[in-house]
Amino acid sequence: MKIVLNRPRCEGHGLCEEAAPQLMHLDDEGELVLDREEFDAADAALAHAAVRVCPVAALRIA
């Protein structure tokens, strides 16, 4: 499975990073970087948590 970012929609809140720091982080300019777009079953809960907490629905799982 994979996390997909709708970049124009992302407002850099960083809540997703708090939910899944192993998978993503905000860079120095406040841009979200997906460290691991692909994730396995062990990280599925984290990935889903990141999607859920985003206030502007900029993340989805494909």
Ligand code: SF4
């Ligand atoms: S929580 Fe949503 S808006 Fe905020 S950085 Fe993550 S993807 Fe972007």
